[in-house]
Amino acid sequence: MILLKLKEKYDIPIEAEVISPDIFFDKTHTELCGLPLYYGNKEKKLGEVFEVEGEKSDQIYLEGDLSKIKKIGFGMSRGKISIKGNVGLHLGAFMKGGEIFVEGDVDSWVGAEMTGGFIRIKGNAGNRVGGIYRGTTVGMNRGTIIVEGNAGYEVGSFMRRGLIVILGNVGDFTGSYMIAGTIFVFGTLGARTGAGMRRGTIVTFNPVSLLPTFKYDTTYTPDFLRVYFHFLKKQGISIKEEYLKGPYRRYHGDISELGKGEILEFAA
Amino acid sequence: MEINGVFIEDTYAEAFTMQASRVLITALNEKWALEAARSMTGFATSVIGCGGEAGIEGIETQETPDGRPGVNVLLFGTSKKNLQGQLIQRIGQSVMTSPTSACFNNLEGEEWVSVGGKLRFFGDGFQISKVIDAAINGHRERRFWRIPVMDGEFLVEDKFGIKSAVGGGNFFIMGEQVEITLEAAERAVDAMKKISGVIMPFPGGIVRSGSKVGSKYKFLIASSNTAFCPTIRKQVPSQVPDGVNSVLEIVIDGMTPEAIEAAMKVGIQAACIPGIKKISAGNYGGKLGKYHFYLRKILE
Numbered sequence: 001m002i003l004l005k006l007k008e009k010y011d012i013p014i015e016a017e018v019i020s021p022d023i024f025f026d027k028t029h030t031e032l033c034g035l036p037l038y039y040g041n042k043e044k045k046l047g048e049v050f051e052v053e054g055e056k057s058d059q060i061y062l063e064g065d066l067s068k069i070k071k072i073g074f075g076m077s078r079g080k081i082s083i084k085g086n087v088g089l090h091l092g093a094f095m096k097g098g099e100i101f102v103e104g105d106v107d108s109w110v111g112a113e114m115t116g117g118f119i120r121i122k123g124n125a126g127n128r129v130g131g132i133y134r135g136t137t138v139g140m141n142r143g144t145i146i147v148e149g150n151a152g153y154e155v156g157s158f159m160r161r162g163l164i165v166i167l168g169n170v171g172d173f174t175g176s177y178m179i180a181g182t183i184f185v186f187g188t189l190g191a192r193t194g195a196g197m198r199r200g201t202i203v204t205f206n207p208v209s210l211l212p213t214f215k216y217d218t219t220y221t222p223d224f225l226r227v228y229f230h231f232l233k234k235q236g237i238s239i240k241e242e243y244l245k246g247p248y249r250r251y252h253g254d255i256s257e258l259g260k261g262e263i264l265e266f267a268a
Numbered sequence: 269m270e271i272n273g274v275f276i277e278d279t280y281a282e283a284f285t286m287q288a289s290r291v292l293i294t295a296l297n298e299k300w301a302l303e304a305a306r307s308m309t310g311f312a313t314s315v316i317g318c319g320g321e322a323g324i325e326g327i328e329t330q331e332t333p334d335g336r337p338g339v340n341v342l343l344f345g346t347s348k349k350n351l352q353g354q355l356i357q358r359i360g361q362s363v364m365t366s367p368t369s370a371c372f373n374n375l376e377g378e379e380w381v382s383v384g385g386k387l388r389f390f391g392d393g394f395q396i397s398k399v400i401d402a403a404i405n406g407h408r409e410r411r412f413w414r415i416p417v418m419d420g421e422f423l424v425e426d427k428f429g430i431k432s433a434v435g436g437g438n439f440f441i442m443g444e445q446v447e448i449t450l451e452a453a454e455r456a457v458d459a460m461k462k463i464s465g466v467i468m469p470f471p472g473g474i475v476r477s478g479s480k481v482g483s484k485y486k487f488l489i490a491s492s493n494t495a496f497c498p499t500i501r502k503q504v505p506s507q508v509p510d511g512v513n514s515v516l517e518i519v520i521d522g523m524t525p526e527a528i529e530a531a532m533k534v535g536i537q538a539a540c541i542p543g544i545k546k547i548s549a550g551n552y553g554g555k556l557g558k559y560h561f562y563l564r565k566i567l568e
Contacts, residue, residue, distance in 0.1 A: 099403070118403030142409075144401045163401060182398060199396070223294075223370045223423040224398050224414055226334040231404050244335060260394075 002054040006064025012040045017071035021058035021079025021098055029055040073100050092119045114143045127152035130164045156183045175202045197254050197261035205266040214253030219267050221246030242268055269564050274540040276563050281438045281549035284557030286344045287351040288433030288523055292328055292374035293363055298337040304366035305339040308358045313470045316490050320345045320354035321521050323467025333372050342467045344435050344521045351430055352381035360387050370423040377429020384424035388413040434559050437520035437528035440548040441539045446514040448543030453516040456535035465527035466520050478517040512545050525559055533566050
């Protein structure tokens with residue numbers, strides 16, 4: 001395992017996309033310390049910003065207030081990053097595989113446009129969890145994100161595949177323009193949930209204010225939900241017995257688009 | 269060798285390689301999971317005439333993927349293509365049609381065949397795919413299809429695992445009368461059902477019309493095992509001993525040779541009751557299959 005301990009708190013963001021198991025796994029301690037980071041527009045070495053212990057491993061442990069450290073695990077495809085402390089923007093963006101665990105809060109764009117892997121946040125997350133960068137048309141495309149706290153707006157926007165689970169509340173435009181995939185929100189939803197969604201599933205356990213472009217279909221208990229619950233329980237997430245039993249109100253939409261998306265609202 | 273006075277012939281059962289799958293059927297309750305399983309395993313006694321061989325392995329004791337009661341079915345085919353076709357037909361006609369059912373793969377296969385991926389078209393464009401990512405499944409992603417049906421949705425796994433397995437394990441129970449021979453066979457099947465990884469695909473696990481390869485008729489690939497038919501014992505080279513008037517066979521398909529051996533052992537032991545004269549087994553001189561289950565070795 002490689003341990004990175006932040007030497008001091010920074011106010012200016014540091015771009016740290018080199019902090020990735022793909023890059024670390026074959027580097028000696030000297031090579032690790034010499035990896036470049038960008039402090040504003042100036043280059044710094046990893047060894048200047050962090051105390052570095054260990055070498056040649058794809059298991060990375062970070063400690064400290066990393067809220068200004070951006071792009072950790074950017075594009076990673078293997079290994080594991082564990083973080084104790086808050087983390088900055090773009091954590092695990094474009095991630096392809098491996099795992100990231102955070103004991104703290106994360107800023108926006110966590111797991112943006114990821115295509116695989118697993119991210120779990122013990123605290124809150126910012127905006128656009130599993131979302132999309134402006135200018136592209138497909139967001140998260142496989143992988144799983146679990147946020148145990150709250151999340152901001154545009155969760156899973158333009159999502160193509162994958163699973164996002166938010167145990168707390170979320171902001172507006174959750175699942176907007178979703179192409180497919182699944183979003184669970186155990187807390188409350190903001191406004192305009194599913195706006196423009198073509199396919200995909202948003203599951204909510206609280207009453208949701210729906211756009212007029214969503215139409216009620218039926219009230220039932222989908223078997224596939226229990227399959228998801230089965231796997232979420234394996235992740236240590238407690239699922240209320242009543243959620244297993246259902247039923248759920250199914251609304252399809254957004255009929256201003258393809259209209260094959262669905263919002264499942266717990267109906268008990 | 270004798271068990272409870274029953275002579276165990278020094279011979280072997282000859283079995284051959286088949287392709288196998290394990291299908292987990294769940295439903296609202298055990299009754300309906302079993303209904304679907306019974307339907308799926310109907311008319312699946314022999315590949316000779318049924319396309320595949322199937323049986324209920326047992327009630328799933330682990331938590332099922334959807335948390336509902338589940339029943340495991342083992343389905344065997346002669347090849348990957350044959351087995352895929354059987355899975356599609358039997359799940360499509362017998363499980364999808366059964367109220368409240370869902371259908372999951374329950375075998376970490378050597379190969380994978382598309383099943384839900386074919387059945388999904390029944391949804392007529394309204395089918396929905398759901399994927400459990402490898403990250404939370406542990407090692408590989410699992411895709412499921414939600415097909416709209418009249419009681420809600422039929423959930424079926426996209427791909428099913430298949431593996432090389434063993435078909436045609438067998439032994440013969442030779443008794444004085446049909447009643448006692450049937451009782452012995454029933455006892456054997458009851459004991460064998462407790463072994464996981466095996467099925468006895470014939471009615472009640474028992475077959476009375478054992479077959480041999482070939483026939484005097486060129487259009488038949490199999491015909492009655494005349495050597496074990498008591499009524500013609502003086503007309504053919506018979507293997508029916510004096511005093512035996514009824515012979516029943518138990519055929520076993522298993523996921524592994526070890527499972528077949530375990531089932532044969534408990535089955536033969538259970539069948540050795542008063543009135544049974546001999547236990548034998550069917551083979552073809554070693555020409556048909558690569559698996560040879562020697563009765564006496566199994567029972568040692």
